[in-house]
Amino acid sequence: MRLGTVARSGSTQAFRQEAGETxxxxxxxxxxLLAGGDLSxxxxxxxxxxxxxxxxxxxxxxxxxxAGLNFHDHAEExxxxxxxxxxxxxxxxxALVGPxxxxxxxxxxxxxxxxxxxxxxIGTTVRHADAGRARAAIAGYTIMNDVSxxxxxxxxxxxxxxxxxxxxxxxxxVVVTPDEVDPEAGLAVRCTVDGVRHQDSSTDRMIFSAVQLxxxxxxxxxxxxxxxxxxxxxxxxxxxxxxxxIWLRDGQEVVTEIEGIxxxxxxxxxxxxxxxx
Amino acid sequence: MRLGTVARSGSTQAFRQEAGETxxxxxxxxxxLLAGGDLSxxxxxxxxxxxxxxxxxxxxxxxxxxAGLNFHDHAEExxxxxxxxxxxxxxxxxALVGPxxxxxxxxxxxxxxxxxxxxxxIGTTVRHADAGRARAAIAGYTIMNDVSxxxxxxxxxxxxxxxxxxxxxxxxxVVVTPDEVDPEAGLAVRCTVDGVRHQDSSTDRMIFSAVQLxxxxxxxxxxxxxxxxxxxxxxxxxxxxxxxxIWLRDGQEVVTEIEGIxxxxxxxxxxxxxxxx
Numbered sequence: 415m416r417l418g419t420v421a422r423s424g425s426t427q428a429f430r431q432e433a434g435e436t437x438x439x440x441x442x443x444x445x446x447l448l449a450g451g452d453l454s455x456x457x458x459x460x461x462x463x464x465x466x467x468x469x470x471x472x473x474x475x476x477x478x479x480x481a482g483l484n485f486h487d488h489a490e491e492x493x494x495x496x497x498x499x500x501x502x503x504x505x506x507x508x509a510l511v512g513p514x515x516x517x518x519x520x521x522x523x524x525x526x527x528x529x530x531x532x533x534x535x536i537g538t539t540v541r542h543a544d545a546g547r548a549r550a551a552i553a554g555y556t557i558m559n560d561v562s563x564x565x566x567x568x569x570x571x572x573x574x575x576x577x578x579x580x581x582x583x584x585x586x587x588v589v590v591t592p593d594e595v596d597p598e599a600g601l602a603v604r605c606t607v608d609g610v611r612h613q614d615s616s617t618d619r620m621i622f623s624a625v626q627l628x629x630x631x632x633x634x635x636x637x638x639x640x641x642x643x644x645x646x647x648x649x650x651x652x653x654x655x656x657x658x659x660i661w662l663r664d665g666q667e668v669v670t671e672i673e674g675i676x677x678x679x680x681x682x683x684x685x686x687x688x689x690x691x
Numbered sequence: 692m693r694l695g696t697v698a699r700s701g702s703t704q705a706f707r708q709e710a711g712e713t714x715x716x717x718x719x720x721x722x723x724l725l726a727g728g729d730l731s732x733x734x735x736x737x738x739x740x741x742x743x744x745x746x747x748x749x750x751x752x753x754x755x756x757x758a759g760l761n762f763h764d765h766a767e768e769x770x771x772x773x774x775x776x777x778x779x780x781x782x783x784x785x786a787l788v789g790p791x792x793x794x795x796x797x798x799x800x801x802x803x804x805x806x807x808x809x810x811x812x813i814g815t816t817v818r819h820a821d822a823g824r825a826r827a828a829i830a831g832y833t834i835m836n837d838v839s840x841x842x843x844x845x846x847x848x849x850x851x852x853x854x855x856x857x858x859x860x861x862x863x864x865v866v867v868t869p870d871e872v873d874p875e876a877g878l879a880v881r882c883t884v885d886g887v888r889h890q891d892s893s894t895d896r897m898i899f900s901a902v903q904l905x906x907x908x909x910x911x912x913x914x915x916x917x918x919x920x921x922x923x924x925x926x927x928x929x930x931x932x933x934x935x936x937i938w939l940r941d942g943q944e945v946v947t948e949i950e951g952i953x954x955x956x957x958x959x960x961x962x963x964x965x966x967x968x
Contacts, residue, residue: 477783482849501847504781506754508913522910541857566911570778571848572759579911580818633799634843634856636785 415453417554418588419443420467429463436462444589445472445640448537448553469512470585471556472535477641478505479631480560482573484621484646491654500622500630503573505583513586516683517561519664520579526662529560529647530605530613530670532597534624535589536641541632548628551637554589555597555624557678558644559605559670561662564653581688584670584678585642595674598623602673603648608666615648692730694831695865696720697744706740713739721866722749722917725814725830746789747862748833749812754918755782756908757837759850761898761923768931777899777907780850782860790863793960794838796941797856803939806837806924807882807890807947809874811901812866813918818909825905828914831866832874832901834955835921836882836947841930858965861947861955862919872951874901879950880925885943892925
């Protein structure tokens with residue numbers, strides 16, 4: 415099953431896809447669908463949405479929890495030990511954009527980098543989960559590009575300010591339920607910039623699996639429907655390129671793919687050229 | 692003017708206090724009042740609420756942005772240079788409790804510490820603010836104790852997981868508008884544990900003022916009504932005590948005061964003894 419959110423005549427609407435059929439649902443987004451607790455909610459059949467109609471599936475996630483340093487190949491390329499505990503940082507919804515929206519390139523930086531990531535979307539309220547309950551709390555998986563403003567990220571010990579520029583983080587295109595995709599079995603994760611493939615790894619190279627991250631997070635906090643858990647990026651980020659670092663430039667197209675889920679396709683656009691939302 | 696939120700017959704309600712009179716308002720909390728944009732909303736006069744009726748003023752802030760290392764005396768006690776840029780980390784609403792609620796002491800740690808802090812409460816949507824607009828965007832000030840789980844905070848470079856245990860962060864008792872309190876003029880900030888005063892500083896010793904923090908944050912993100920900006924803690928945290936560190940223990944009462952705003956009064960209570968919310 416695939417769940418998504420579209421823009422529709424000035425409003426928004428969730429949809430469900432199964433066995434080639436699309437059903438439009440009486441809720442404004444996948445977040446509301448998950449909060450309602452009934453994924454089989456009745457709706458109206460309709461044509462499959464065009465890619466450009468798709469919005470980020472959960473419009474205003476309550477939490478966007480991100481794991482850093484969570485791929486063996488990425489920890490190695492940035493010269494870090496394999497960590498004993500997950501490294502967690504936070505984003506807020508203002509950072510998000512949809513699967514084909516422009517990435518708002520801040521003029522305050524020239525060191526803007528890509529980070530293809532798997533995202534687990536939480537479907538139930540959960541605290542103190544064991545592995546089984548953590549697995550059951552994941553409603554499905556989607557894709558993020560955790561576009562990172564490296565100079566701001568490195569200003570202090572806390573990465574927050576490099577990870578929260580408005581409209582820099584595409585998420586989508588849909589949420590795919592766990593019966594259709596199994597990250598632990600290995601899903602290809604790729605990031606391509608203007609046709610050059612920079613990241614090409616697999617979700618089975620994660621240090622902590624999505625299930626383990628959910629289990630860990632619920633040791634200290636309650637997760638709720640619509641919360642996102644981003645699982646970290648593999649090797650190939652611009653920061654680690656040799657002999658010199660590479661950064662995103664205005665006008666470039668970033669394609670972020672995860673096998674079995676789909677792709678994000680976003681053009682780097684000067685933030686000052688974008689209309690306020 | 693003072694704005695607050697009370698529990699009322701199974702629901703919640705905002706109130707406003709001015710010239711000794713309390714008016715109960717037709718909105719569920721200070722967050723909804725700020726989002727509505729009309730602080731002079733008509734309501735019903737009533738008796739002043741008892742301290743034990745008070746909830747955290749904004750029940751579910753969209754963002755809780757916290758500055759670390761923002762007092763000259765605290766940076767010194769933990770051996771850090773005076774930073775060039777604010778250090779920012781994030782909390783989510785699940786961490787919050789009210790001004791007289793128990794602090795939920797996680798059994799996963801024995802290194803739980805106090806951090807008295809001034810909080811600016813955002814009243815308008817604001818981005819790219821200069822100092823004047825940043826000042827105008829602050830609806831008022833309240834108090835936080837950024838209770839910190841030090842061992843989890845120090846597990847990785849990112850402090851997030853030590854700052855987001857459920858129900859560890861009291862905020863309140865009310866939001867006081869800037870015509871009544873001026874942090875730049877110096878408001879006493881104090882934290883007392885079982886009658887022993889550990890923190891006793893003034894908001895004029897902040898490295899970045901509340902207005903400067905709002906200005907800085909809006910360089911990269913949009914702030915919205917009800918967002919909280921916590922301004923960092925002064926010297927005197929348990930982590931920096933000599934000859935040995937001191938931590939909070941179950942049963943202790945933590946009193947957090949800021950001159951002109953009021954106080955938080957919270958008892959450290961084992962998390963497992965608290966009912967689920």
